[in-house]
Each structure stands twice: as C-alpha cells, then as structure tokens.
Amino acid sequence: MRTATVTINPQAMTHNLMQVKKRAPSAKVLAMVKANAYGHGIAAVLPALEQADGIGVASFTEAFEARRLGWDKAVGLVEGVFSASEWQQAIDNGCSCVIHHAPQLQWALDCVPIPNSPTRTVWLKYNTGMNRLGFDEQGVISAAKLLYDAGYQLILTTHFANADDCDHSLTSMQIQRFNEVLTILHRDVDKNIKASLCNSAGIINYPDSHCDWVRPGIMLYGSSPVTDQSASELNLQAVMDFSAQIMAFQTVKQGEAIGYGSRWVADKDTRTALVSVGYGDGYPRVVNDEAYVQVIDSAKQKRYTCSVIGRVAMDMLVIDVSRTPIALALDSKVILWGATLPVDDVAQHAGTISYELLCRLSNRPLRVIT
Template identity: 40%
Template sequence: MDAKGAVARINLEAVRHNLNVAKRLAPQAKAIAVVKANAYGHGALSVAAALPEADMFAVARFEEAQQLRAGGICQPILLLEGFFNRGQLEQAATQNFHICIHHLAQLETLERTPLTAPVTVWVKLDSGMHRVGFRPEQVEGVFARLARLPQVIQPVNAMTHFARADEPDQNAVTQAQIAQFTQLTQGRVKATALCNSAGVLAFPEAHCDFIRPGIMLYGITPFGDQQGTDFGLRPAMTFTSSLIAVREHKAGEPVGYAGSWVSPRDTRIGVIAVGYGDGYPRTAPAGTPVLINGRKVPLAGRVSMDMATVDLGPEATDKVGDEVILWGEGLAAEEVARHVGTIAYELVTRMTARPHLEYI
C-alpha cells in the first residue's frame, strides 16, 4: 500500500509553451502574462519566475503584485483593478507597478497625490462589459485630466475587456467593442491592450500593442465546447490523488451521504482521498469522470469533505495506492467542468491549501 493525498503537479514547461503559443499568434504584440488568483491556482511566484519571456505580468490586487516583487520578479506589473487607496498608489509609483484607472474616485486620488516618481497609467474603457471602466461620454474628459498631471508618464495607455469573446455566436458583440474602443482611443494613447485569451485566439485584428493571455497560459481554453489541446495548448496542472480503499458493493446498495446514488449491479467501489476540503467540487454529480489506470470511471455518490467514491466496475483490478487523475494530462479540466456545470477557470482556482503543489 502506497497511497497519497491530493497533489497538483504543475508543469512549468507547459506554461512556457502556452505563452509561446500566444506570442506566435500575436507576433507584433507584447505579452502581459496574467498571474492573478495565484496564477489561476498554479502558484504565482513559481509561474512568473518561469516566464522570463513575458514582457509584463498582470494581477488583480496590490498584494499580489507585492508578492511577486518580494519574490524577485523584476518585470513591470499591471494592477488590473488599480489601486484601492492612496498608500497603494504611492507604493505603486516606487515599485514599477502600472496602474489601471477605471473610476473617477481613482482619478481624483491620483490628482491629489504627489508622487516620488511618475506612474504608468492604463485607462480602462467600458466598451460593453459594463462592469468597470469609463463610459464613452467620460473618456475625453478623463484623458484631458490625466494629460495635465506631472505624476503620470505621458502619454497614457488604454485597455478594455471583452464581454463575450468566448462565445463564437456573439462575434458581432466583440466586433462592436473593438470598433468603439478604436474610435475612442485613436491618436490619444501610447499603447493599447484589448485581448484576453479568447481575444488572442479568436480576434487577431484586435491584438494591438499588448495581449493579455490568462487562462490559456495554463492550457485551458476559454471556449466552453473545446479543449486547450484543440489550440495546441498543454495542460499545466494535473490534479491527482489515489485510491485509499477498493470495496465490494452489492446491487441496490447506496454509497455516500443521503444515498443519492444506488448501484444497479454488483460492482467495486473505489474511494479516493480527495474532497471539497481539497477544492474538488462538492457539486460534481455522479457520472463525472476521473482517470484511473488509463480509463475513465464515473463518480458514484456525493463528494464529501475528504473523500469521493467512484464505480470501478465489477471486473476492475484497481488497487489501493493507484493514482487517480482528477483533471489534467489525459482528462481535460474542460471536460470535468462541463459535467460539474461550471468552467475550468473555477476548478483550478478554487483549490484549497491542503493539496501539495509539486513543480516539474
């Protein structure tokens, strides 16, 4: 017996490969590698250190940028949500953090704050996402106010975010966003950035000066009906555990909480050392596949905090200690996500601190 608990094997060479795929798709653009949310669960510092080819990194929060700097990452870092207070703004200016400005309150704080060094600003325009960003009627005034500030490196940059670029049947929406952004920024800015992963893959006309590959860095496609391998991407995370029990199970017997799954036949049940305490989704229904000894077998019964059960089949020869792949090499996270009714982004980012991250 040689069973192990949950481990996420992170293939840094796969991450480098995926960045190079993005760079080949947009050869004229510089690449902002998005490592927010702990590099989508893959370990932000380890991922960033493995990407010397990245021109810049992007995170959501100030604390994420600080972690990268403290870990020795020297490239510029873009704060996608900007600064939350004056103290963060003052530190951003000294640590080569580029700041996104998306709200008048941020602009007003910037106007009132003298800085020891000028800061690089990216103006976030709301071209259709309607979440954050300046509306079209605000843009001219915002650019004019920024142009008067000595604490801002001139000219400023501009960015936007696509709302539906991952929906191939909604291309007209994305085209309208591209057109509006182009009209609002023409001749007014130094550099532009429009494309998230979906934009990089599907809208080459919008690659512009910078691209922002995020989920594709980790080998996952933003398109719900496809897999990263369809685009030449390699999965960076293989989430594994092992069988800690193999049990004979009679027809008509339930397994797990609430008896929600009842076996229609005599079979063998495998018990996996993984549960929602590790970040494996509790909502994964019976039938969700895992990979054991090269074959897909279905979940049987509810996922609990520390264990999940699978129907190995009556002729199974699997044994305690055998590795179980929950997603990754051989079983795409996108496929698992479709069974769960979520997106692969959530699977990889929701892991808890319990699984060990093992870098290869």
C-alpha cells in the same frame, strides 16, 4: 500518507506563452497571475513567464509576492488602487495601475508622475459594454486629456464580456466603440497612446484586435478560453495535474446506495474504490453523473476511465472500478484533471468553468513543481 497532489509543470506554461506569442507576434504580453496565478501559485509559474513583458495582478499582496520573488518587469494592478495612499504604494513598488473611475483619476492627478517610474504608465479603462469597470465615452476622453496633460503615458484598455463566443454581437460593438475612441485620442490627445483589448478568448477569436498589449490568463494555464475549440485543438498544455490515490476497495451490493444522500444506487453488484480527495481539497462537490477520473494501473502501465459515483464528500469520493483489473493496487494513482483529463471537462460536469476549479483548490493538497 494521504497524497492528494497538485503538480505544476512550468514547461507547459512556457509552451502556452509561446502559443500566445505565435498568435499575437507584435503585441506585448501582460500575463495574468492574479488569484495566486489562477490557483497554480505565483512562485511556481513566474519562472515560466520570463518571455512575458509584464504580469497582471489584482492586489498588492500579489504584486509584493512577485517583487519578492525577483520579478523586475511590469506589474499591472488590474483593478487599480483603492485609496490615495495606495497610489503612493504603487509608485513605491513600481506598479502600473488601471484607472477606471473618478476617484482613482483624482489620486493620480494629485501626484506628479516621476519620469521612468512604471506608475507613469496608466491603463485607462473604457467601459465598452461589460458595464463593470471603466469610464463612458466622454469620461474616458476627458480623463485621457487630464492624464496626458499631467505627464502620464496612456494605454487605453477595455475588457470583453463575451469573447469566448466568436460570433457575439456585443464583442464587435465593443471593438467598434473602442476603436472610435482610440482614433479620437490619437487625433486630439497623443498619437502614441497604446491600446489593449484582448484576454485569452480575444487573442484567439479577434486577431485584428491584438493591438499593443494582450492580456492572456486562462490559456497560459492550458485551459480552453473559447466555446468551440478544446485546449488540445488550440495546442495548449495543462499546467496543473491534480491527482490522488485509491485508499480502499468495496463491493457494493445490488440495490445498495453509496454516500451522503444515497444518491447513487447500484443496479448490480459493483466494485468501487474510495479515492482520498474531496471538496475539502477542491474537487467540486456538484459534479453530475458524467464526471469521471482516470485510474493508473502502474503494474500494467494502463489508464482506465472510471465514473465518479455517489456524492463527493469533504475528504473522499467513490469511483466505479468494475472495468479495471481485480488486482489493481491499493495505492493506484487517480487523475482528477490534468494533461490527460482536461479540467474543462470536469468544469463542464460541475456546471462551472475551469477558472473556478483552478482558483478554488484548497491548501490541503501537496504541492509539487516538476
């Protein structure tokens, strides 16, 4: 059987959540589970998030799934709603919404907030420099006044553009702008207005800005959010293992090329193995010549690092097994990424970020929860 497999380890997620809580002990945690929990599956990870205070989703589909699975804590819609009728849907399903532009503000003001309804809490987005979602300074102050007067409870929020780089001048600027507006709102509107700035990188690089809510995503899944420290240096554990099996061996003669485009040419006779995984499963086609996998020799209980050679195809890829034992079994397990091979490495070899690799796995691999 073809066994490209995605294995989810919820205990690793609980461990990572504890790392968030250690770093931000007095903040509440909105655990980001949008994009099907960064490709891990909402159902697979929710039980590991019991200690979180809420979850962040980007769509009602994700919110409904979480509710169907029994999640009864806060659900935050991080892009807010897209129409007046969706505002009512948010009320009906107990979601809190981001309000980032005038139409959303109006939909909120057109309803009277219900006491004790989660929708009474609004995540008011201030554009401090990312320049995607959010009101400008004057806009956010007047929106806050209107929402407060209408009976809403506010969390002033913003999103960092470059928090992965601990020295980026824009981040200091974003924090300064945010704090100035927060001070004005505390003075002129309500001193109980809450604040939320930090994604994973912010949690690590900007501990003075944790405020009332942190919003970790990628670090919960065990990948490093920052440029200068690896996941293991941050004591994060990979939640996903992506693996496949060797399906055939070949010896490619010197001067012969492998695969589509004949990109890789053997400079000597080379023992190769075909692995039953490809871009149709979610392994990136664009990996460079530095990309590698780990082959597990179950007979010898050993692990070998093998280069990916030739172009990754839809259903298979080829690896160089010249340094593994000749007797390597046909069905040997091949680790593509996971606890022993950081997805951050694969992402680097593919010229992208771990987020993209995790989110764009296809539904073809088998899914296992440990």
